[in-house]
Amino acid sequence: MATISIFGKGNMGTAIGGNFVDAGNEVTYITKDSTVDQLGDIVVLAVPYPAIAAILDSYKNLLSGKIVIDITNPVDFNTFDGLVVPADSSAAAEIAKKLPNSVVIKAFNTTFAATLASKKVAGEHQTTVLLASDDSKAKEQLINVLNGSGLGIIDAGSLKRARELEAMGFLQITLASAEKISWTGGFGIFK
Amino acid sequence: MATISIFGKGNMGTAIGGNFVDAGNEVTYITKDSTVDQLGDIVVLAVPYPAIAAILDSYKNLLSGKIVIDITNPVDFNTFDGLVVPADSSAAAEIAKKLPNSVVIKAFNTTFAATLASKKVAGEHQTTVLLASDDSKAKEQLINVLNGSGLGIIDAGSLKRARELEAMGFLQITLASAEKISWTGGFGIFK
Numbered sequence: 001m002a003t004i005s006i007f008g009k010g011n012m013g014t015a016i017g018g019n020f021v022d023a024g025n026e027v028t029y030i031t032k033d034s035t036v037d038q039l040g041d042i043v044v045l046a047v048p049y050p051a052i053a054a055i056l057d058s059y060k061n062l063l064s065g066k067i068v069i070d071i072t073n074p075v076d077f078n079t080f081d082g083l084v085v086p087a088d089s090s091a092a093a094e095i096a097k098k099l100p101n102s103v104v105i106k107a108f109n110t111t112f113a114a115t116l117a118s119k120k121v122a123g124e125h126q127t128t129v130l131l132a133s134d135d136s137k138a139k140e141q142l143i144n145v146l147n148g149s150g151l152g153i154i155d156a157g158s159l160k161r162a163r164e165l166e167a168m169g170f171l172q173i174t175l176a177s178a179e180k181i182s183w184t185g186g187f188g189i190f191k
Numbered sequence: 192m193a194t195i196s197i198f199g200k201g202n203m204g205t206a207i208g209g210n211f212v213d214a215g216n217e218v219t220y221i222t223k224d225s226t227v228d229q230l231g232d233i234v235v236l237a238v239p240y241p242a243i244a245a246i247l248d249s250y251k252n253l254l255s256g257k258i259v260i261d262i263t264n265p266v267d268f269n270t271f272d273g274l275v276v277p278a279d280s281s282a283a284a285e286i287a288k289k290l291p292n293s294v295v296i297k298a299f300n301t302t303f304a305a306t307l308a309s310k311k312v313a314g315e316h317q318t319t320v321l322l323a324s325d326d327s328k329a330k331e332q333l334i335n336v337l338n339g340s341g342l343g344i345i346d347a348g349s350l351k352r353a354r355e356l357e358a359m360g361f362l363q364i365t366l367a368s369a370e371k372i373s374w375t376g377g378f379g380i381f382k
Contacts, residue, residue, distance in 0.1 A: 189372065191373060
């Protein structure tokens with residue numbers, strides 16, 4: 001069992017929290033009104049990308065030594081035609097730069113909230129979460145902690161692969177926004 | 192019925208050609224030994240990215256006015272840790288710059304050859320091809336020409352989305368190379 005702190009209690013935070021609970025962990029949500037003097041073993045940043053910077057500023061010390069999970073898709077909502085992070089970087093890499101004493105894992109950004117809640121893509125195929133991080137042990141720990149959640153999990157490599165995960169997450173959002181796919185569907189992963 | 196010229200007769204070229212034939216079109220393969228004085232309505236560049244430049248140089252005039260399909264994943268095989276095209280661009284965008292009188296469509300790069308040949312991802316879910324191009328009519332034409340192939344096809348937007356399609360294609364290749372998925376599996380698309 002691990003203790004999980006989730007910043008944000010929207011669709012994504014709630015669905016991700018549900019999976020940690022289903023796997024037998026203790027989840028605490030942190031919202032704007034929360035008073036926080038400690039964080040769990042694993043911290044999930046389940047807020048939109050523009051809200052991340054303020055959290056990192058306020059909680060930098062408490063985040064030290066923690067596994068920090070970035071789930072964001074840093075879409076440029078002014079243009080809806082690209083991301084706000086540098087093209088050769090990623091939200092996860094930018095966050096990691098600001099948290100040198102934390103371990104950052106990119107995860108949950110290629111899976112819509114509904115597919116995390118139901119554990120199925122389009123009601124028919126197991127939802128699989130892709131992880132990217134430079135810390136293999138932390139990825140293993142996350143996989144163990146989510147064991148029993150009902151989600152599939154694949155280690156997709158180093159933190160550098162967050163660039164590709166975010167491209168995929170962005171593409172999936174554009175497809176759903178254009179009604180080419182539904183928000184309960186999207187990319188399923190077949191081994 | 193359309194006439195299709197395919198540069199390259201490897202796994203990808205053959206699988207793509209099979210789909211055009213299945214949809215009732217006439218396919219001609221072009222290899223290094225071919226003598227070519229004209230090209231079909233649609234031209235597929237089914238060669239590795241490093242081999243594209245020479246084809247564009249040799250066939251620039253014949254490619255004028257054609258729909259040119261770029262299927263490449265421009266992986267940096269020295270590092271296997273990124274792409275050889277600029278991070279904010281794509282192979283398709285680079286090709287389009289060199290072919291101002293052709294219409295470039297990105298397609299077939301997020302689907303492994305085996306899934307194009309069998310029309311199924313992992314033998315169980317319809318293979319779906321994602322298209323990106325700035326020319327909506329050309330994308331419609333390609334969708335019509337492939338009608339009856341057994342493949343699903345989704346218009347994923349402008350040519351700019353080729354960046355995301357290539358990120359996804361690269362990610363899928365890294366996952367298969369790391370044996371996290373098989374070369375008959377990968378990303379399935381659920382509506």
